[in-house]
Amino acid sequence: MASAPQVSGFASRLATSKDSVRPTLISDRVYELLRQAIVEGDLAPNDRVVESEIARRLGVSQAPVREAVKQLAREGLLVHVPRRGNFVVEISSEDAEHARQVREPLERLAASMAAARLTDEHLRELDELVARMREAVEVNDVGRFRDVDIAFHTLVVQIAGNPFLTRMWEVLEPNLRALRAIADPLFEGDWRAMADEHGRLVSLLRAGDPGPAADAFADHAAGRSPVPDRRAGKKPASR
Structure with a gap:
């Protein structure tokens, strides 16, 4: 340093x-x-x-x-x-890409398994987290948004019910936070649209079809979801 x-x-x-x-x-x-x-x-x-x-x-x-x-x-x-x-913090694009490469299959598996295990209580918790994201957007609190975003993805992993998947996420999550691979605080796109994107993910889980939910979560983790970033006129590299 x-x-x-x-x-x-x-x-x-x-x-x-x-x-x-x-x-x-x-x-x-x-x-x-x-x-x-x-x-x-x-x-x-x-x-x-x-x-x-x-x-x-x-x-x-x-x-x-x-x-x-x-x-x-x-x-x-x-x-x-x-x-x-x-x-x-110094973050190389290579480090961020490596983190996304690991995150994408984990999120795909978690969503696929969670879609088959969701309860009404799980859905209420996920809806509440999306609501808290929107509240964070209204007061322009990026730190709070990041915390809720991470809690959202952690909950989906927990709902999946595979203890090995949970342990892998627990190892990866602090690194995703450090690498800004979830809710990049320098993202200059539409934070409200990012919150809405999480609402869409909940809707796919609620539908109970593992395939579309898994694909959507994988795209989200890889930065392929349609939330524009004004810095480069592109989708942001992280969520």
């Missing part, structure tokens, strides 16, 4: 944002500032994010900076290294 970044663009961003931080909820403003710095490259992969330095430059206490850093870590944009600090 690199040492604390000496990026003039980021230092300049902090200096010019000092006054604008105070009138709003401070942790939210710091979060927006840091996220924008990561998205626009002022903070590069492997740069260290030093809470005390950011607080000093903005003229605020460390508490709101710490909350902002925690939120960014939840979204997969920062990673905490014990005894070293917080760093901007």
